[in-house]
Amino acid sequence: MPVPARRLPSWAWVTGLTAGAIAAVVVLTAQAENGPHPTASVAKGPKASASASAKPSAAPKPSAPSQAATVPEKSGTGRRVVYSLGQHRVWLVDADDTARRAFTVWPGTVNPAVGSYTVSVRKDAVTGSDGVAIEHVVYFSAASGVNIAFSNAVDGSSPPPAAAGAQTGGIRMAKADGTALWAFGETGTKVRVVD
Structure with missing residues (x-):
């Protein structure tokens, strides 16, 4: 005569599985403590610029903090983005004409003309004309049939040198x-482009 199989109560299964999960977490925690640990690094700004000659060139030397915070003269008034062609620098200016943030940029090979513009289109992410995945694309002008826009690479890298004769409008x-x-x-x- 066969003996009927005895079933374990559900609480026994739950207790066993919970104990096994706790043991696995303890083992993984011990392994993680012995592994490599990440270290914080300071993000660095742009260091190189693309040019039509396809040779990278150094970005402008950082200005002294007082110069960096000073908004260029003749850059308009009120809340605006100011872009200096000569300094390769952008200022985000509040309504009271105080620079909220200033930073260097890598210009494209096609520059906008000096003047006043407005942000016309924004795109979360696209592929740049150089084939790089970019995000935070803020269009404000066009020159020589090329759209001009501010953006950053998704991976945070600097742009590759432009191919000879390439026309790029990404800043x-x-x-x-x-x-x-x-x-x-x-x-x-408002976007104000100055020399």
């Missing part, structure tokens, strides 16, 4: 600066 910046400009530069925001 790239470090990832943190791109995030700040994206939050500041809503559609309709």
Whole structure:
């Protein structure tokens, strides 16, 4: 005569599974404590610039903090983004004409003309004309048939040198600066381009 199988009560199964899960967490925690630990690093701003000659060149030397915070003269008034062609620098300026943030950028090979513009279109993410995945794209002008926009690479890298004769209108910046400009530069925001 066969003996009927005895079933374990459900509480016994739950207790066994819980004990096994706790043991696994303890083992994984011990292994993680013995493994490598990440270290914080300071994010660095742009260091190189693309040019039509396809040779990278050094970005402008950082200005002294007092110079960096000073908004260029003849850059308009009120809340605006100011872009200096000569300094390769952007300022995010509040309504009281105080610079909220200033940072260096990598210009494209096609520059906008000196003048006043407004942010016309914004795109979360696209592929740049150089094939790089970019985000925080803020369009404000066009020149020589090329759209001009601020953006940053999704991976935070600097743009590769432009191919000889390539026309690029992307004004790239470090990832943190791109995030700040994206939050500041809503559609309709004034952009002032100066020398």
